[in-house]
Amino acid sequence: MLKLFGFKKPHEPSQARRLFFKGMATAGVAIASITGLGAAMRGGKTDRDYQAAYDRDVVPGDKILQQNGFEEIAQQEKDEMVQMFIDDYENKKTGIS
Amino acid sequence: MKIKKTEQKITRRDFLRGSSSLGVASIAATAGLMANTDDAHAKTTWAEWFQGNYRLMTDEEKKEAAQRLENRYSEEFGKQVTVDTTEATDGVLFGYALNIQKCIGCRRCVKACVRENNQSRHNSEIEWIRVIRMEKGSFDAGKMDQGYPEDHGIQVGGNSYRPAGVVLEGQHYYEPDKVPEEDAFYFPIQCMQCEKPPCVKVCPVRTTYREPDGIVVIDYNWCIGCRMCIGACPYWARRFNWGEPNLPKEEMNPETHYLGNRPRMKGVVEKCTFCIQRTRKGRYTACIEVCPVGARKFGNLLDPESEVRKVLDRKRVFRLKAELNTYPKFFYFVD
Numbered sequence: 001m002l003k004l005f006g007f008k009k010p011h012e013p014s015q016a017r018r019l020f021f022k023g024m025a026t027a028g029v030a031i032a033s034i035t036g037l038g039a040a041m042r043g044g045k046t047d048r049d050y051q052a053a054y055d056r057d058v059v060p061g062d063k064i065l066q067q068n069g070f071e072e073i074a075q076q077e078k079d080e081m082v083q084m085f086i087d088d089y090e091n092k093k094t095g096i097s
Numbered sequence: 098m099k100i101k102k103t104e105q106k107i108t109r110r111d112f113l114r115g116s117s118s119l120g121v122a123s124i125a126a127t128a129g130l131m132a133n134t135d136d137a138h139a140k141t142t143w144a145e146w147f148q149g150n151y152r153l154m155t156d157e158e159k160k161e162a163a164q165r166l167e168n169r170y171s172e173e174f175g176k177q178v179t180v181d182t183t184e185a186t187d188g189v190l191f192g193y194a195l196n197i198q199k200c201i202g203c204r205r206c207v208k209a210c211v212r213e214n215n216q217s218r219h220n221s222e223i224e225w226i227r228v229i230r231m232e233k234g235s236f237d238a239g240k241m242d243q244g245y246p247e248d249h250g251i252q253v254g255g256n257s258y259r260p261a262g263v264v265l266e267g268q269h270y271y272e273p274d275k276v277p278e279e280d281a282f283y284f285p286i287q288c289m290q291c292e293k294p295p296c297v298k299v300c301p302v303r304t305t306y307r308e309p310d311g312i313v314v315i316d317y318n319w320c321i322g323c324r325m326c327i328g329a330c331p332y333w334a335r336r337f338n339w340g341e342p343n344l345p346k347e348e349m350n351p352e353t354h355y356l357g358n359r360p361r362m363k364g365v366v367e368k369c370t371f372c373i374q375r376t377r378k379g380r381y382t383a384c385i386e387v388c389p390v391g392a393r394k395f396g397n398l399l400d401p402e403s404e405v406r407k408v409l410d411r412k413r414v415f416r417l418k419a420e421l422n423t424y425p426k427f428f429y430f431v432d
Contacts, residue, residue, distance in 0.1 A: 055221075084424070
C-alpha cells in the first residue's frame with residue numbers, strides 16, 4: 001500500500017511488531033532446539049561416564065591406603081582408647097563436650 | 098464468492114491482558130494439580146524440597162518425612178517399603194573388628210552390602226566395602242645374589258625379599274577363579290565410623306554428622322553434593338552418585354532407615370552406616386552375617402562383654418592412619 005510522507009492507515013498492522021514477534025518465536029524455537037540437543041548429547045555422554053567417574057574416585061584410594069600400612073596398638077594405648085570412647089560417650093550424654 | 102472480512106482490532110492492551118490472564122490461570126492450575134494430586138512422587142518431591150535438616154526436625158516432622166518417603170518408594174518400587182527412624186539406643190557405642198588373617202577375599206561381604214543397602218547396581222556400580230588384594234611378602238634364599246628388586250629400590254637382603262602389600266591399580270576389581278590365592282592376602286576397607294570424623298568437620302551444610310551410637314550418618318535430602326567430605330575422608334570410604342542410581346525394583350530391599358539404606362538420588366554422597374537399619378534393632382550387619390570364615394566381629398564398645406571389646410582386650414589390634422587422630426572405631430586384628 002502506498003504510504004505518503006510516513007503516514008499510514010490506522011488499521012494497517014505494524015511491520016515492526018510483526019517482525020519482533022516473528023524474531024522472538026524463531027529465537028524461542030532455536031533456544032529450545034539447542035537446549036534439547038545439548039541435553040541429549042550430555043545425557044548420552046554421562047551415561048557412559050558415571051562408572052569412569054566413580055572409578056576415578058575410588059581406585060586411587062587403594063594404592064594410597066596400603067602405603068600407610070597398619071599400626072599395632074599397644075595394650076596401654078588400647079585401654080586408654082577404650083576409656084576415651086567411654087568418657088566421650090558420657091560427656092556427650094551430659095552435654096559436657 | 099467473495100468473503101467479506103470483518104475488521105476486528107486487537108489492541109496491545111487486550112493482548113497483554115489476555116496473555117497475563119492465561120499465565121495466571123496456568124500457574125493456578127499447576128499449583129492446584131500439584132496440591133491435589135495422588136501422585137506420591139510429585140507430593141514428596143514438593144515436600145522434600147522444603148523439609149529441614151533431619152537432625153533439627155521434631156519427632157513429628159521426622160515421622161512425616163519418613164511417611165512421605167514410604168509412600169513414594171512404595172509407589173516407585175511396587176512393594177511396601179518401610180522407612181525406619183529408630184533413634185540410637187542409650188548406652189550403645191558401636192565398634193567393629195576384622196580379622197585380617199582370616200579374610201579369604203571372597204567378597205561376599207561386598208555383595209551382601211550392595212543388596213542390603215540398596216546400592217546402585219550398574220553405571221555406576223557402587224560398593225561401600227572394598228576388598229583390596231595385596232601380595233604376600235616372602236623370602237627366597239635363591240635370589241640372595243640377584244641384585245636389587247625392580248621398582249623397589251635398595252632393600253636389605255638384595256632381591257631375596259619380595260615386599261609385602263604391593264597393590265596394583267585396579268586390583269580392587271580382582272576376579273580370581275578361587276580364593277584365597279596362595280600369594281595374596283586381603284584387606285577389606287569401609288567407613289571407619291571415626292570418633293573424630295574429618296568428614297563431619299568439613300560438611301558445609303551439616304548434613305553428615307555423628308550419631309550418639311557412633312555411626313556417622315548422612316541426611317541425603319540435605320546433601321548438596323559438594324564432595325568436601327569425600328576429599329576429607331582419609332579412608333576413601335565415601336561414594337558419590339554421579340548419576341541417577343540404578344536399583345532394579347525386584348532387588349530393592351524394602352526395609353530401610355532414613356539415615357541408612359533408603360534409595361538415594363543423583364548428586365548425593367553415601368557410605369557404610371554399620372547397617373543402621375539392622376544394628377539399631379539388635380541385628381548384625383549384613384557383611385558379618387554373610388562372612389563364611391567369621392572374620393568380622395561387632396558389638397558395643399561400652400560393654401566389656403561384647404565381642405569387639407573382647408577382641409580389643411585379647412588380640413593384637415591394628416588401625417589405619419593412627420597419626421591422624423581420627424580414632425576409627427573399625428579395627429583390624431590377628432589371632
